[in-house]
Amino acid sequence: MMNSNEIIDDIANKEYEFGFTTDIEMDIAPPGLNEDIIRFISAKKNEPEWLLEWRLKGFAAFRKMQFPSWQHFEMPELDLQALSYYAAPKKKKQLNSLDEVDPELLATFEKLGIPLNEQKALTGVAVDAVFDSVSVATTFKGKLKEMGVIFCSFGEAVQEYPDLVKKYLGTVVPHSDNIFAALNSAVFSDGSFTYIPKGVRCPMELSTYFRINAQNTGQFERTLIIADEGSYVSYLEGCTAPMRDENQLHAAVVELVALDHAEIKYSTVQNWYPGDKDGKGGIYNFVTKRGICKGNASKISWTQVETGSAITWKYPSVILQGDYSEGEFYSVAVVRNKQIADTGTKIHHIGKGTKSRIISKGISAGRGDNSYRGLVAVGPRADNARNFTQCDSLLIGNDCGSHTFPYIESRNKTAMIEHEATTSKIGEDQIFYLNARGIDTEKAVALIVNGYVKEVLNQLPMEFAVEAQKLLSITLEGSVG
Amino acid sequence: MLTIKNLHAEVEGKQILKGINLEIGKGETHAIMGPNGSGKSSLASVLAGRDNYTVTEGEVWFNGKNLLDLSPEDRAREGVFLAFQYPVEIPGVSNLNFLKTALNEIRTYKGLPTIEGRDFLKLTKEKQQLVDFNANLMNRSLNEGFSGGEKKRNEIFQLAMLDPQLAILDETDSGLDIDALRIVSNGVNKLRDAEKSFVVITHYQRLLEYIVPDFVHVLYNGRIIKTGTKELALELEERGYDWLKEELHLKESV
Numbered sequence: 001m002m003n004s005n006e007i008i009d010d011i012a013n014k015e016y017e018f019g020f021t022t023d024i025e026m027d028i029a030p031p032g033l034n035e036d037i038i039r040f041i042s043a044k045k046n047e048p049e050w051l052l053e054w055r056l057k058g059f060a061a062f063r064k065m066q067f068p069s070w071q072h073f074e075m076p077e078l079d080l081q082a083l084s085y086y087a088a089p090k091k092k093k094q095l096n097s098l099d100e101v102d103p104e105l106l107a108t109f110e111k112l113g114i115p116l117n118e119q120k121a122l123t124g125v126a127v128d129a130v131f132d133s134v135s136v137a138t139t140f141k142g143k144l145k146e147m148g149v150i151f152c153s154f155g156e157a158v159q160e161y162p163d164l165v166k167k168y169l170g171t172v173v174p175h176s177d178n179i180f181a182a183l184n185s186a187v188f189s190d191g192s193f194t195y196i197p198k199g200v201r202c203p204m205e206l207s208t209y210f211r212i213n214a215q216n217t218g219q220f221e222r223t224l225i226i227a228d229e230g231s232y233v234s235y236l237e238g239c240t241a242p243m244r245d246e247n248q249l250h251a252a253v254v255e256l257v258a259l260d261h262a263e264i265k266y267s268t269v270q271n272w273y274p275g276d277k278d279g280k281g282g283i284y285n286f287v288t289k290r291g292i293c294k295g296n297a298s299k300i301s302w303t304q305v306e307t308g309s310a311i312t313w314k315y316p317s318v319i320l321q322g323d324y325s326e327g328e329f330y331s332v333a334v335v336r337n338k339q340i341a342d343t344g345t346k347i348h349h350i351g352k353g354t355k356s357r358i359i360s361k362g363i364s365a366g367r368g369d370n371s372y373r374g375l376v377a378v379g380p381r382a383d384n385a386r387n388f389t390q391c392d393s394l395l396i397g398n399d400c401g402s403h404t405f406p407y408i409e410s411r412n413k414t415a416m417i418e419h420e421a422t423t424s425k426i427g428e429d430q431i432f433y434l435n436a437r438g439i440d441t442e443k444a445v446a447l448i449v450n451g452y453v454k455e456v457l458n459q460l461p462m463e464f465a466v467e468a469q470k471l472l473s474i475t476l477e478g479s480v481g
Numbered sequence: 482m483l484t485i486k487n488l489h490a491e492v493e494g495k496q497i498l499k500g501i502n503l504e505i506g507k508g509e510t511h512a513i514m515g516p517n518g519s520g521k522s523s524l525a526s527v528l529a530g531r532d533n534y535t536v537t538e539g540e541v542w543f544n545g546k547n548l549l550d551l552s553p554e555d556r557a558r559e560g561v562f563l564a565f566q567y568p569v570e571i572p573g574v575s576n577l578n579f580l581k582t583a584l585n586e587i588r589t590y591k592g593l594p595t596i597e598g599r600d601f602l603k604l605t606k607e608k609q610q611l612v613d614f615n616a617n618l619m620n621r622s623l624n625e626g627f628s629g630g631e632k633k634r635n636e637i638f639q640l641a642m643l644d645p646q647l648a649i650l651d652e653t654d655s656g657l658d659i660d661a662l663r664i665v666s667n668g669v670n671k672l673r674d675a676e677k678s679f680v681v682i683t684h685y686q687r688l689l690e691y692i693v694p695d696f697v698h699v700l701y702n703g704r705i706i707k708t709g710t711k712e713l714a715l716e717l718e719e720r721g722y723d724w725l726k727e728e729l730h731l732k733e734s735v
């Protein structure tokens with residue numbers, strides 16, 4: 001019989017389930033970061049001049065910037081010159097339909113549980129599949145187009161809807177925002193583009209699935225979502241990567257724009273390869289996600305379930321510019337082995353009567369280290385702004401850590417800001433109590449963890465909530481028996 | 482049903498149980514009394530399989546199985562139930578969801594189909610009435626913010642739901658008001674039958690007026706030093722434990 005300590009130690013031995021690689025012919029640029037490679041990417045993608053200029057501005061900004069040092073973990077050395085900045089599955093010819101996508105790629109996504117064949121696809125979910133740096137397929141495009149919804153790869157949007165892209169690109173996350181965003185602006189290869197026209201309630205969940213496959217590459221994609229007046233969209237992002245011994249960099253940018261009375265719900269289930277039990281390998285997930293509630297009474301809601309990556313470093317933020325606009329952040333971040341997560345949110349209250357709600361649930365197991373870092377800023381115009389923050393940490397075992405860094409900056413006396421924080425530990429006596437009722441330790445931990453994250457998972461669309469719950473129990477499996 | 486032979490156990494290197502012998506037959510109810518710190522809860526913990534206790538000597542047999550070989554959850558599934566002296570709080574886990582999980586784990590172990598939806602709710606209603614358990618507590622987190630008495634009632638409610646063969650009640654009476662004591666005892670009495678056995682750990686004779694035991698044992702310093710019938714409880718109520726301790730010292734010095 002294993003005692004709880006042994007069971008908790010055992011957490012490290014659970015294997016990552018998506019660690020396979022795909023053998024496929026690739027176009028890979030030689031390693032190195034310079035203007036030539038940027039011109040190469042831009043030319044490969046047949047981009048207009050203004051976009052190349054914008055990339056080069058991003059690169060110029062990047063060169064002036066230093067890696068930040070305020071994070072609560074030791075920043076690994078990143079040799080950006082050793083990476084290749086372009087990797088794409090070789091296309092035989094122009095693709096006209098899904099049937100022409102390389103079967104090897106279709107098989108890869110199928111194996112990941114993301115069938116790209118529309119007959120097999122989850123009903124009610126349209127998927128844009130990104131393999132290494134490039135979007136390989138987008139499902140249900142035709143059906144969405146009938147309603148005026150644009151959902152396509154970023155590259156396609158640049159060709160087909162250049163005015164929309166030009167109008168919004170970089171308006172939420174400028175090319176010089178931070179070093180990773182600047183790098184992304186310079187070398188981003190593809191991503192997803194979504195536009196929901198006025199008054200349209202998008203009839204299905206839109207979803208991007210990111211897969212890193214190639215070795216020694218970084219993944220830099222951009223997502224841009226615009227919800228025009230009175231529209232609604234729910235968007236989901238999922239991701240996995242093969243098990244590799246070296247670390248891989250993922251530096252994405254996501255920009256959301258909500259106009260008057262529009263609502264965007266953005267959900268992420270992040271399951272990048274976390275590295276092995278000794279902390280070897282794994283993805284560095286350094287992502288800039290920001291949304292702006294530009295219009296009055298608009299709403300942006302971030303929900304994230306973070307279980308993978310060696311290091312997760314991201315703060316999905318909301319700028320509440322429109323009066324009476326609303327921002328939400330719901331997060332579950334799990335770390336085990338030697339994983340590090342430094343995540344949280346920033347909410348900027350600018351318009352009057354703006355509201356925000358932050359629910360953060362950290363779970364640490366093994367030797368994992370989890371930090372919540374959140375900023376709630378209230379500007380002078382934001383009369384009667386309100387924020388509620390609940391920030392909880394759950395510890396499993398004795399060798400893990402959790403930290404909370406809440407920052408509050410209020411420049412308006414009428415603002416009401418509430419912050420609550422708790423730390424709890426799954427105690428041996430709790431486990432024993434459940435054991436004594438016939439529930440084994442693994443189920444007992446799952447029961448406690450599910451109860452703990454319920455409030456966040458409830459925000460996810462049904463199928464994904466179920467997926468996320470499964471993912472959490474798989475992630476914590478070894479920790480518990 | 483349960484045979485305890487020469488049971489020795491220690492916790493944190495300290496010997497707590499020093500040779501317990503006890504035989505509990507089918508349908509019997511045994512009361513265990515004894516001064517604070519004598520080892521009553523420790524005995525219950527060892528039987529339920531708490532892992533900070535180490536058994537250093539002795540055996541425990543339950544329905545022909547070596548109980549000490551089983552994991553705590555398997556002991557529960559085999560039909561051993563411990564109503565805790567101090568039930569823990571588990572935030573976020575609803576009482577109802579917890580009970581359903583527990584019940585179905587036990588049923589699956591026994592090869593019975595799981596019980597769902599309406600059948601489960603029906604069973605819940607029926608057992609709630611048995612111990613007059615406040616239905617509002619069902620949807621709350623397990624024991625979180627429950628009053629002392631509510632926690633104790635919840636233990637007995639779980640007992641009724643899980644229907645074990647051997648129930649060990651560790652000071653279930655402490656913390657209950659006078660009415661609750663009567664209600665809970667009546668509930669326990671309704672559960673008693675020829676197949677089930679009870680071990681009732683208590684400090685007070687009063688409980689044993691409601692739940693009348695077949696045997697009363699006195700545990701002192703890790704050993705059972707006296708066994709009698711329900712009259713022994715009355716005598717203890719009147720005279721305390723000192724006379725027994727003296728008897729014991731006399732015996733030991735001979």
Ligand SMILES: Nc1ncnc2c1ncn2[C@@H]1O[C@H](COP(=O)(O)OP(=O)(O)OP(=O)(O)O)[C@@H](O)[C@H]1O
Pocket residue numbers: 492493495497515516517518519520521522523524533566
């Ligand atoms: N984890 C532990 N570490 C050290 N000593 C312990 C531990 N658990 C129990 N003990 C000791 O074991 C002895 C027996 O405790 P136990 O709880 O079994 O007594 P009890 O008979 O149930 O007492 P009460 O009537 O007060 O409930 C006590 O001296 C107690 O301090």
Ligand SMILES: [Mg+2]
Pocket residue numbers: 521522523566651652
């Ligand atoms: Mg006790």
